[in-house]
Amino acid sequence: MDKRRSDGGVRGQFRGTGLYWNLILALVVVVAVIIGIIQNSQGIRLKYLAWTVSMPLGVALLVTIVLTVALASLVGMMWRRRRRHQLTDSVELRKLRGQTQEQATAARGADASAAGRSSGASA
Secondary structure, three states, X not given: OOEEOOOOOEEOOOOOOOHHHHHHHHHHHHHHHHHHHHHOOOEEEEEEOOEEEEEEHHHHHHHHHXXXXXXXXXXXXXXXXXXXXXXXXXXXXXXXXXXXXXXXHHHHHHHHHHHHHHHHHHO
16 A cells, blocks of 8 residues: 655655564563463572672573663564665666656657758758
């Protein structure tokens, strides 16, 4: 379904965000994480360089999952934004190429008619 602009041109509309599938998948993941947290309540000790942290295993899993999902969402968002710009640019480029070809054809037609008039006047 194309939307019309006020100047009469047609603007391409790109869909496919997959929002509903993402929500369903997110709910499944949330349920799995909650079950994992409930089943893994024993404490663990994490060491990283100079830091040492003690926390329940479920919390460590939750933090890891949240950070992974956030990072994946950020990367996906940047990729989709870049792809939308590429698609929009290619549509605009095709439109401009079509206008250029129309102008070139019109210029050739005007040159041919002018040449025909000048050859008819010299005869």
